[in-house]
Amino acid sequence: MERVYNFAAGPACLPEEVLKKAQAEFLVYGESGMNVMEMSHRSKDYLGIIQEAEADFRALLKIPAGYKVLFLQGGASTQFAAVPMNLSQKGKAHYVNTGNWSKKAIGEAKKYLSVNVVASSEDKTFSYIPALDSSMFAPDADYVHITSNNTIYGTRFPYLPDTNGLPLVSDMSSCILSEVIDVSKFALIYAGAQKNIGPAGVTLVIIREDMIREDLPAFVPTMLKYKTHADENSLYNTPPTYAIYISGLVFKHLLSLGGVPAMQKINERKAKKLYDYLDESQLFSATVQKEFRSIMNVPFVTGSEELDAAFIAGAKKAGLVNLKGHRSVGGMRASIYNAMPEAGVQALITYMKAFELDNK
Ligand SMILES: *Cc1c(COP(=O)(O)O)cnc(C)c1O
Numbered sequence: 001m002e003r004v005y006n007f008a009a010g011p012a013c014l015p016e017e018v019l020k021k022a023q024a025e026f027l028v029y030g031e032s033g034m035n036v037m038e039m040s041h042r043s044k045d046y047l048g049i050i051q052e053a054e055a056d057f058r059a060l061l062k063i064p065a066g067y068k069v070l071f072l073q074g075g076a077s078t079q080f081a082a083v084p085m086n087l088s089q090k091g092k093a094h095y096v097n098t099g100n101w102s103k104k105a106i107g108e109a110k111k112y113l114s115v116n117v118v119a120s121s122e123d124k125t126f127s128y129i130p131a132l133d134s135s136m137f138a139p140d141a142d143y144v145h146i147t148s149n150n151t152i153y154g155t156r157f158p159y160l161p162d163t164n165g166l167p168l169v170s171d172m173s174s175c176i177l178s179e180v181i182d183v184s185k186f187a188l189i190y191a192g193a194q195k196n197i198g199p200a201g202v203t204l205v206i207i208r209e210d211m212i213r214e215d216l217p218a219f220v221p222t223m224l225k226y227k228t229h230a231d232e233n234s235l236y237n238t239p240p241t242y243a244i245y246i247s248g249l250v251f252k253h254l255l256s257l258g259g260v261p262a263m264q265k266i267n268e269r270k271a272k273k274l275y276d277y278l279d280e281s282q283l284f285s286a287t288v289q290k291e292f293r294s295i296m297n298v299p300f301v302t303g304s305e306e307l308d309a310a311f312i313a314g315a316k317k318a319g320l321v322n323l324k325g326h327r328s329v330g331g332m333r334a335s336i337y338n339a340m341p342e343a344g345v346q347a348l349i350t351y352m353k354a355f356e357l358d359n360k
Pocket of ligand 1: 074075076077101174
């Protein structure tokens, strides 16, 4: 069986070069005589791996001094709780509802503080990003939370909101490292790794140091305090060692390609090719308004459930897998993260054109 083009939303494809490198080091890593999974997380070899991964991640996103990078567990879903537990002082936060993940973040935050949903795009099945202005963000709140890229609906924020001086928190699970960002505009960024970084099991948090507090309510679990992990450089307890190692290989791979600016160019080119075809096709259409289209997740439909099903089944035979849309949206979705080669996007378009001809 040959490798396929995997358009899954997450866990998603990884760069083949990274998988080969891991394969080459599988039995014996460096001079250690063992696999990375077998190492103590406090060994010299492993400290080298985690420290280099952090340094490369910082270089990729040009993370300024004054920010900590944390390698955590529990996925972005655990951050939905950790953020309000760690950041709440006034007991109130502003959230923007742009899809299922925002809703989950809101639902979880409500357990710990009063949530003000300042805007929502639910009225049009989350096919756009609502307009925001600073007057929506009353200063009596602890932070503003957005979901920068909405994995399920295929939208992304084309701008950063003016938060009226409040700390900005973003869930970047499905877009981190896909385009250049100015980290200094954020107080906290979190991302599960399994979309655009590496394997499931590690979650990255970038947090401005003044947001790391000691004086938290007694109920906050030790493991969910940012301070616990910041003080111990993500080695308070056993971190997800192998997932961090593979993520580190991905970081090196991205640096070798020219870093995030180079990835952004490639990603914009891949996305444009696909959207251009969707916009000219007589059969397929994109579901998101133009200015809000994600360059990572591209949902599209034929308008017929039968044709959608035939398309997905045929694609699978052509080695293009996991194109089924999320169960809450239907249709198709192509996730084209950093690791999806341009050739994969081209193969998808070629198959779509052939399918369109056959189904005129
Ligand atoms: C996948 C995803 C999540 C959930 O991530 P887990 O790591 O499974 O908890 C949250 N937010 C966004 C934007 C996602 O894409």
